[in-house]
Amino acid sequence: xxxxxxxxxxxxVALLPIAYLLSLALRPAGEVLNSSLxxxxxxxxxxxxxxxxxxxxxxxxxxxVSAVGAAVLAVVIATPAAYFTxxxxxxxxxxxxxxxxxxxxxxxxxxxxxxxxxxxxxxNSLAGLVLVNGLAGVPVAAWLLDGFVRRIPVEIDEAxxxxxxxxxxxxxxxxxxxxxxxxxxxxxxxxxxxxxxxLFAVYLAVTKESQTLTVGLSLFQGDRNVQFGQQAAxxxxxxxxxxxxxxxxxxxxxxGLTTGATK
Amino acid sequence: xxxxxxxxLTKTYDDRxxxxxxxxxxxxxxxxxxxGPSGCGKSTTLRIVAGLESADGGTVSIGGRDVTAESPRTRxxxxxxxxxxxxxHLSVAANIAFPxxxxxxxxxxxxxxxxxxxxxxxxxxxxxxxxxxLSGGQQQRVAIARALVRTPKVFLFDEPLSNLDAKLRVELxxxxxxxxxxxxxxxxxxxxxQEEAMTIADQxxxxxxGAIAQVGTPEELYRRPANTFVAAFIGSPSMNLLQGxxxxxxxxxxxxxxxxxxxxxxAVTLGVRPEDLLVTPSEHGEGTIEIVELxxxxxxxxxxxGAHRLTAVVEAAAxxxxxxxxxxxxxxxxxxxxxxVHLFDTASxxxxx
Numbered sequence: 001x002x003x004x005x006x007x008x009x010x011x012x013v014a015l016l017p018i019a020y021l022l023s024l025a026l027r028p029a030g031e032v033l034n035s036s037l038x039x040x041x042x043x044x045x046x047x048x049x050x051x052x053x054x055x056x057x058x059x060x061x062x063x064x065v066s067a068v069g070a071a072v073l074a075v076v077i078a079t080p081a082a083y084f085t086x087x088x089x090x091x092x093x094x095x096x097x098x099x100x101x102x103x104x105x106x107x108x109x110x111x112x113x114x115x116x117x118x119x120x121x122x123x124n125s126l127a128g129l130v131l132v133n134g135l136a137g138v139p140v141a142a143w144l145l146d147g148f149v150r151r152i153p154v155e156i157d158e159a160x161x162x163x164x165x166x167x168x169x170x171x172x173x174x175x176x177x178x179x180x181x182x183x184x185x186x187x188x189x190x191x192x193x194x195x196x197x198x199l200f201a202v203y204l205a206v207t208k209e210s211q212t213l214t215v216g217l218s219l220f221q222g223d224r225n226v227q228f229g230q231q232a233a234x235x236x237x238x239x240x241x242x243x244x245x246x247x248x249x250x251x252x253x254x255x256g257l258t259t260g261a262t263k
Numbered sequence: 264x265x266x267x268x269x270x271x272l273t274k275t276y277d278d279r280x281x282x283x284x285x286x287x288x289x290x291x292x293x294x295x296x297x298x299g300p301s302g303c304g305k306s307t308t309l310r311i312v313a314g315l316e317s318a319d320g321g322t323v324s325i326g327g328r329d330v331t332a333e334s335p336r337t338r339x340x341x342x343x344x345x346x347x348x349x350x351x352h353l354s355v356a357a358n359i360a361f362p363x364x365x366x367x368x369x370x371x372x373x374x375x376x377x378x379x380x381x382x383x384x385x386x387x388x389x390x391x392x393x394x395x396x397l398s399g400g401q402q403q404r405v406a407i408a409r410a411l412v413r414t415p416k417v418f419l420f421d422e423p424l425s426n427l428d429a430k431l432r433v434e435l436x437x438x439x440x441x442x443x444x445x446x447x448x449x450x451x452x453x454x455x456x457q458e459e460a461m462t463i464a465d466q467x468x469x470x471x472x473g474a475i476a477q478v479g480t481p482e483e484l485y486r487r488p489a490n491t492f493v494a495a496f497i498g499s500p501s502m503n504l505l506q507g508x509x510x511x512x513x514x515x516x517x518x519x520x521x522x523x524x525x526x527x528x529x530a531v532t533l534g535v536r537p538e539d540l541l542v543t544p545s546e547h548g549e550g551t552i553e554i555v556e557l558x559x560x561x562x563x564x565x566x567x568x569g570a571h572r573l574t575a576v577v578e579a580a581a582x583x584x585x586x587x588x589x590x591x592x593x594x595x596x597x598x599x600x601x602x603x604v605h606l607f608d609t610a611s612x613x614x615x616x
Contacts, residue, residue, distance in 0.1 A: 155348035158315050162335045162342045163409070164365035177352040 018239070024232035032228045046233035053227060055208055056234055059216040062205075063195055063238065066129040066212060070194035071187045073134030074141045078186060079179070081138065082145030083171050087154065095146055102139035110203050117204055124207045132200050137190035144189060148182025149175065184252040188245070195242060213238040265326030265416040265449055266291040267312065272321035274307055274473075281307050283473035285321070289417075290466070294443050294450040298460035299470035299496070305453045306421055308470070312451060313419050314338050325416050341410035342419040345426055347402040349394040349409075355381070356390040359408045366413065380412040381405075383442065400431045411442060418443060418450035424459065432456075436463055457497050461485070469493045487605075491612040494534045494605060500563060500574045503535045506609055514604075518569020519549070522601040525615060532612070534605030537576040541598040542566060544585050548596035555589050562589065568597045 024032060025046050027039035034040075050056055081098070085091035113132055114123065122128030152175060160170040176183075198214040205211060211219075217238070220231045246253065267289040274282040282304040289295045297305040310316040312323055314335035322331045330338050341362070349358050359377035364370070381387050384404040394402055403423060410418055420439065424432040440463045443450045454460050460467055461481040469476040469484065469492070476496075477489040488494035494502045507516015509531045514523040516533070523533060542550070542564055550568035562582050564575045575597075582589060606615045 153346055153348065155344045155346055156350065158313075158335075159342065159344060159348040159409075160350075161315070162313060162340060163362035164336050166336065169365075174350055 021232045021235055021239075024229055025236050027229060029227070029229055046227075046229040047237070050227075050230040050233045050237075053230055054216055054220065054234065055211070056213075056216070056237065058209065059211055059213045060238060062126060062129075062211060063213040066126050066133060066201075067191050067195035069126070069130035070133035070137055071191035073130060074137030074190040075145075075183060075186050077134075078138050078141035078145055079176070079183065080171060081142045082149050083175060085142065086146045086149035087157065091146075095143060098139040098142055102136075106136065106199055110199070113200070114203060124205050124210045126205070126210060129194075129201060129205050129210070129212070132204060133194035133197055134190075136200070137193055140193065141186040141190050144186045145179065145182050148179055148185075152178050181252055184249065188249050188253055192242065192246070267417055267449055267451070268322075268324040268327075269308070269312065270322050270324075272308065272311060272323070273319045274304070274311060274316070275319050280473050282311070282318075285470075285473065285475060287468060287475065287478070289449050289451055292447045292449055293465040294440065294452060294463060295466040295468060296452045296454060296460040296464035297468050297470055298454055298457055299476075301455060302472075303470040304473035305455075305470050309419055309421055309451055309453045312417070313340055313342055339416045340419055341413065341415040341417075342421065343403070343406045343410050343423045345422040347394070347399075347406045347426075349402055349405055351394050353393075354390065355386065355392050355394070355397070355405050358394065358405055359412050362409060362413045376412055377408070380408040383411060383445075384408045384438070399427050400435065403427065403435065407439065407442065411446065414446070415448065418446075418448050418452075420450065420452040422454055423452075424454070425456075432459065439463065458499055461497070467497075469496055487614070488534070489614050491532055491534070491607050494607070498536060500537045500576065502605070503537065503540060503571075503573045504607075505533045505535070505571055505573075507531065507533065509533075509606065516569075517571060519571060519597070521599045521604070523599070523604050523606065524601060525606050528608075528615070530609040531615065532607040532609045533599075534607060535573075535599045536603065537563070537574045539600040539603040540566075540573055540575040541600065542575045542577055542595050544587070544589075544593060545596040546594060548594045550595045550597040552589060552591055552593040552595060555591060564589065564595075566595060566597055573597065 020037070023037065023039055026042050026044070028041060028043045028045060031040060085095040085098075117123045117128045117132070122131065156174060157170055160174040161167070165173060196214065198218070201212045201215045202218065206215065213234070217231060217234055220227065220234065269285060269287045272282050272285040273280065285304070285308060287295075297308060299305050307316060311318050314330070314333060318331065322329055324330065325338060325340070350361065353361065356374065356377050359380055360373040363373040363376060368376070378387065378390065381390055384407050386401060386404045386408065389397060389401060389405075394405065397405065406423070423439070424435055427435065436459055452463065464481050466478065467481045467484050468478050471492045477484055477493045484493055484497050488497060491504055495504060505514070505516050505519065507514055509523060509525055509528045511527065512522060512524055514521045514531070514533045521533065525531075550566045552564050553567050553572070554565035556563040557579070560579055562577045562579060564577065566573045566575055607613060608615055
């Protein structure tokens with residue numbers, strides 16, 4: 001019972017900022033600065049007006065498209081990579097090198113990335129964001145998938161090769177069908193990483209047409225005053241679908257993260 | 264159907280030779296068993312024949328064709344693994360048909376042959392199930408059917424029964440033997456269980472530290488072990504091995520004397536099978552019974568004599584004539600059947616003529 005109370009307390013603390021976000025989003029513009037915890041009057045006008053103030057629809061679409069694209073790209077590259085790192089004698093070392101690259105602060109890559117993308121004509125485009133976020137997600141996705149591959153007994157690969165399959169078709173026909181939970185987990189994790197990315201997006205895609213939600217929210221300013229209520233509403237609209245997705249896929253996420261952790 | 268020739272096979276891990284210049288021929292249609300303690304190189308040898316591991320030296324030929332550099336795909340071998348290695352996402356029928364489908368056999372034909380193979384191992388009723396819905400014994404039957412289905416040149420069995428319980432092991436090993444004989448396909452079978460090896464082998468190969476200790480029929484290895492390693496490994500309970508000297512047809516060592524025909528030698532090892540050790544109750548005997556085990560039709564006695572602990576197997580019918588139930592502490596005379604003893608050179612461990 002005591003444990004439960006402590007846990008509930010922890011959950012409450014963690015959810016407080018989001019509750020306050022909701023409270024801000026639900027009050028009319030005049031009430032925003034009165035610093036009360038709960039709104040005096042409840043109104044949905046922020047949720048409507050925010051679409052006039054900024055291109056919220058475009059931003060949400062950009063965020064979703066680039067994050068889904070990046071997740072797919074990361075997993076398409078990471079799956080065969082993880083199959084190699086998990087099965088090859090010296091695969092461990094490659095995985096460590098991959099992960100080490102992920103530990104470097106991403107900002108060091110910004111300037112070269114900017115020039116590379118400009119050279120390829122991909123600045124201020126979703127394709128550019130998909131490429132950068134997708135490649136940046138490969139180490140994490142490979143690390144997650146590596147743990148899933150290792151849980152599949154190697155004799156299954158061996159049986160497949162003896163039964164006449166090449167390495168590539170073993171991966172496709174035998175390993176991949178067993179790897180689905182891992183693939184889903186890796187897709188989700190890399191999706192969240194890209195969806196929440198601010199750094200790459202703010203340098204590499206700044207036009208109105210290519211802005212993602214994170215960049216849009218940071219630039220949320222009217223001429224005279226900041227529209228806190230609308231900003232909160234926009235934040236919630238960006239947050240809600242991801243929350244729902246995370247809850248729906250909880251089974252895969254928890255399984256995925258712990259598999260990677262205990263490997 | 265093909266004979267298999269392994270010539271000068273060598274495999275080294277971290278400077279340790281796991282397989283050391285091993286040469287072996289599997290006659291066409293025979294079942295050869297590789298047996299030995301763990302780490303003797305038997306599984307590695309099998310995996311090199313399968314192509315799952317590469318050899319550092321030597322060659323493997325199947326049906327006279329050198330396959331040393333070939334992938335397992337093209338060697339036309341079928342393998343049964345210790346942990347079954349079924350494809351968990353496929354039904355039993357699809358598992359069995361899998362090798363056929365990969366080799367271009369049409370769907371209907373593959374399904375028909377899969378059913379036929381399932382029939383031969385008695386799992387026709389399970390064709391629509393998934394592997395996880397089967398018991399261990401059933402799973403291994405599926406794996407055997409998957410090996411049978413495409414009539415390969417060679418069957419490879421890597422400790423196929425080690426994960427099953429004792430009763431099922433006995434049942435399935437005679438079935439593997441039957442299926443192999445019916446199909447007439449050359450087979451290589453790895454096990455650490457010498458009893459399993461004895462019961463199914465045409466040709467028995469005992470491995471010791473990556474090298475062949477002896478090759479022969481199970482009976483040859485039991486009757487005339489070439490060295491103390493094979494003598495101790497084959498047979499259950501193990502052969503008694505006593506060190507001492509041989510002079511004038513009498514073996515003497517550490518407080519025991521037995522008649523043993525052979526040339527005089529200062530350092531010999533006398534080998535006596537437990538069933539060739541004669542134990543009879545006697546007040547003035549030199550031995551004492553330490554442990555008594557009744558295994559139905561026969562008794563196993565652990566007897567101390569001189570500085571030795573000896574194992575004797577005595578028919579229960581013979582013990583019945585003792586007039587008393589044997590118990591620890593009983594004093595007995597211990598002798599050997601002199602015409603059945605084995606003599607080994609103590610220094611080399613090799614059999615003396």
